[in-house]
Amino acid sequence: MKLALVVHRYGTDIAGGSELEAREYAERLAANHDVTVLTSCARDYVTWANVYPAGASSSNGVHVQRFRVARRRRLKRFADLSDEVFAGSAPDSTEEAWFRENGPDVPGLLDHLRTRGSDYDLVLFWAYRYAPSYFGLPLVAERSVLIPTAEEDPAIELSVLREYFRKPAGLLFNTFEEQRLVTVRADAVVGPSAVTGIGIDPAVAPTPRQPLDELGLPADFVLYLGRVDRNKGADALAATFCGHLDQGGIETTLIFAGPATIPLPVHPRIRALGFVPNDVRDALLAHARALIVPSPYESLSIVLLEAWNRGIPALVNGRCAVLRGQVLRANGGLFYRSPLEFSEGLTYLLTHPEEAATLGRQGLAYVDREYRWPVVMERVEQLLRDVATRRARRDG
């Protein structure tokens, strides 16, 4: 098949869940299909400043077509619009303006879909919240497959999404919770869909502790891995952990590993490492007593799968339905909804090493069963075949 993949940013140097998923899919789909990635020239998702040159290029065997961003994001205007639309009852035109302001504004990409969209058998769109997906998908709806990467954040409540989620010819979801969320928001049976997620390669074992010793890290620690950001719940985790210790809770060290956008409290039991190279990252994942994921919004936690890939149990934010669902399906850890539950959960994992190890092993078995690349890509290919067959039948 001739496939186009539309994503707001693309590149081997770009971090971000949906961008990573798009790249992994593109490189794997390119083995069997004629794949073109349609994307912007932006690298930074805050400003959308043009960085990459416009036009055709190639990345790891994938043909990439980049379009210039017409204007940078106006942060004040976007923040004000967010306040207005998330309060509810904003008119549809204001909600659509929110998608425009969210950007990236790539008129060339939309023109390409308008004029050349029918050249592709299927067009896959990543992340409904970005302008290329929101405004691009309706232009080729009959051949579109949406990977919404929807989370239970305020944006999902926008009323224009009811119609939007009914348009795709097919959908790929990261989790069952996301599938349910989008189906409920569409208030109708949506197109054929599959829950696929992302693949994880088996971990290379054993991983030496040496990089951790060089950093002077203690033997007993729990881990937060990822961007140290408010949106990821990192500040709430630090406060909850300090509260746990202040109340005389069981002692351990909490290590934050990832680039920080917020300051963390200075505490002898908290270590903030900032960005860490791969060898340190691997060693942290291999030797942590548990991974903690405090994020309130997720469509799929990749870091959770990575921890299970190493047989490490998890303690996750139970207010996030996706994290709660992942932990319960995998039987790979515990969840918390309050500081008291956090304290109980952490205490259990640290004082029941055999049970904690069993939870970690169950997590690994779940990853082996559901999240290896051959399994994931077979589900993706099956859905694409299904959508293409239905379209061919409809077109006669």
Place this chain on the structure above:
Amino acid sequence: MPQPPATASIFDRDQPSAVLPADELMVQLQTRVRDRLRAELRRHGASEALDDPAILADVHRILQIAAERATPQALLLPEILGEPSEWRLDTAMRYQSHRGPFSGSLIVGLKRRLLMPVLRWLFEYSRDNFERQARVNQVLFSCVQELAIENAQLRAEMRRLSKSL
């Protein structure tokens, strides 16, 4: 409410049973947490009705459901309160001037270019707190709504029972 379509999903298949099921562990853990919570609440003078673990579990459940349903579009009270501009917290700050077009735009420009960067920390601090307050208001609206629904259902049940006597 439409349900997800029956298409390929990992949930369509039987999952092997776990040696250590997480849901059972969570029930044990949450029971311990509620016991600790009940003792704390009672120690600080909360109603003795909470001595009954079943009552606390029920109250906890109702408030939990309310907190999870607290999206603006799912609430009835805003409809009853009327025009949102008269009661809703406005977290966005707009640059405005009541003066004429020329001096007005000059003042708005000064506010935007000079005053706001200086006061940004104060603006962000206030906005943060306004957003938290707006969130708490929504949760309280939702709790009231949930209790009103429970109350209406109980009244209907009582009417039905009294008729059958």
